Every structure is written in structure tokens, then in C-alpha cells.
Amino acid sequence: xxxxxxxxxxxxxxxxxxxxxxxxxxxxxxxxxxxxxxxxxxxxxxxxxxxxxxxxxxxxxxxxxxxxxxxxxxxxxxxxxxxxxxxxxxxxxxxxxxxxxxxxxxxxxxxxxxxxxxxxxxxxxxxxxxxxxxxxxxxxxxxxxxxxxxxxxxxxxxxxxxxxxxxxxxxxxxxxxxxxxxxxxxxxxxxxxxxxxxxxxxxxxxxxxxxxxxxxxxxxxxxxx
Numbered sequence: 001x002x003x004x005x006x007x008x009x010x011x012x013x014x015x016x017x018x019x020x021x022x023x024x025x026x027x028x029x030x031x032x033x034x035x036x037x038x039x040x041x042x043x044x045x046x047x048x049x050x051x052x053x054x055x056x057x058x059x060x061x062x063x064x065x066x067x068x069x070x071x072x073x074x075x076x077x078x079x080x081x082x083x084x085x086x087x088x089x090x091x092x093x094x095x096x097x098x099x100x101x102x103x104x105x106x107x108x109x110x111x112x113x114x115x116x117x118x119x120x121x122x123x124x125x126x127x128x129x130x131x132x133x134x135x136x137x138x139x140x141x142x143x144x145x146x147x148x149x150x151x152x153x154x155x156x157x158x159x160x161x162x163x164x165x166x167x168x169x170x171x172x173x174x175x176x177x178x179x180x181x182x183x184x185x186x187x188x189x190x191x192x193x194x195x196x197x198x199x200x201x202x203x204x205x206x207x208x209x210x211x212x213x214x215x216x217x218x219x220x221x222x223x224x225x
Contacts, residue, residue, distance in 0.1 A: 006090040007079040014042075014072045021065060028058065028066070034201035038069065040208045045073045045114050047182050047207075048189035048200055052113035053106040060102060070101050070117070077118045081125075088125055096121040111188075159184050161214065170217055175210040178203055 017038075024035050033051055045052045052070070059067035071094065078093040100120045109116055162183065166176045174196075181192040182203070189200040196203070 003079055003082045003090045006082075007075065010072070010075050010079075010090075010094070014068070014075075017065070017068055017072075025065065027063075028054075031058065034204055036204065036208060040204075040211075041069055042073050044189070044204050044207065045070070047187070047192070048204060049111050049113045050190060050200060051204075053110045056101060056104050056106040056113065056117075060104075060106075067098065067101055070114075071097055073114060074118050074121070078121060081118075081122055092125055092128075093121055096124040100124065165210075165214055165217075168217075171210045171213055175206045178206045179210055182207060 021038055023037060024033055024041065029035055031054055033054055041051075045055070052073075055066045055070055059070060074097050075094075078097060079090055082088055082090040082093050097117065100117055104113075104117060104120070106113065159180075162176060162179050165171045166173070171179070178192055178196055181187045181195055182189070187195065189203050192203045193200045198206075
């Protein structure tokens, strides 16, 4: 229960951040982060290592907003860890996340950035547990983690939702293909870009645009799935 309350508070704080920063700030675009709504970035960092690494470097250069976005992208996974461990509070995982973002070697560990950040947090909290006699046992959830869900359903239903969207022509076929690469095949943004002959920014744009359309038809798709 305490983890759920802390997670809800974290999300409320993120909402306040979004109210003040609805779009990607211009200073990020100057270092190659694509423009777009800030909230869309939360899930897409898991499939875009290049952008994730850039945000880590920005956070290490005292950009608090970049660090807060990274934390929000990690939040659901960290809450899952805290809920499963029954030994530590979510606050302790969050503290470990801030510390790891500040020290993460983005230049040398530039693949699976979000996964690595979360696992590093789990290791840090586990080491602390061992020192004071506590033990944390957390089974890893299936990958890919925290991918944004096109219709608000749980991850195993994403493929079915995408199929329905294609049959009902809710999303252009080109965007359907990109969604499948990301959510069905588990490709990173860079890998999907190479597969479809487009830039990672275009991959994120297509996914963002498609998800917005699917949200409009959320109830319809969930009832049919």
C-alpha cells in the first residue's frame, strides 16, 4: 500500500512538471532531442537509447528537468521492485535512481540505457540490504519494460490491439509496421529506424501519432480485444 501511495504521489508531481513543461524544451533540441510532447517521452525512452543517453548527459550537466524525466520513465519499474521486495520503500529506489543517473557512464554504456539504470538501482538497493542484514529477492518482469501501451491495456495485449487498429484502418499502415517493430519485435528506436529506412525521430513521431489516435478509440478497442 505504501508503495502505491508513493507511486501515486510521484505521478502527481510529474503532472505538475508537465503543466510547467508541456513540450520538449528548446535547449534539448539543440543537442539532438526531437521536439514533441514531454509526456510521450516517458515511455519512448525505453526504445530510444540515443535520446536516453543524451538526457543522462544533460542531467549530469545540472539539467534537473532531464533528470526528472528519466526518473519518471523508471518509476513504474522501480515501483514494481519496491512492491515485490516487501523490504524497502519506493523512496529508497528513487534515491538510488537519482544517484545512478548522476554517475551513469552514458558514453560507454549506450545500449539498453533505461534497463541498465533500473537494474543498477536494484543492485544498489540490494547491496545496501546485504549490509544491514536485509535481503531483497525480486524476480525480473518480462521485457520489454514499461513500453507505452497504445490503448491502455496490459503489455501482452498490445499485439492484439495493433492488429485491431490495422483491420479497422485507425492508423496508417506505415505506422502499424513501426508499432509492430517496437512492441512486437522489441526493437529499439534506432533498430526500427534502420529497418524502416527512417530516422529515430521519425520512428518516435509515428509511434506518438499512432498512440494518440488509438487513445481516442480506447474503449472500442478494449471491448473488441
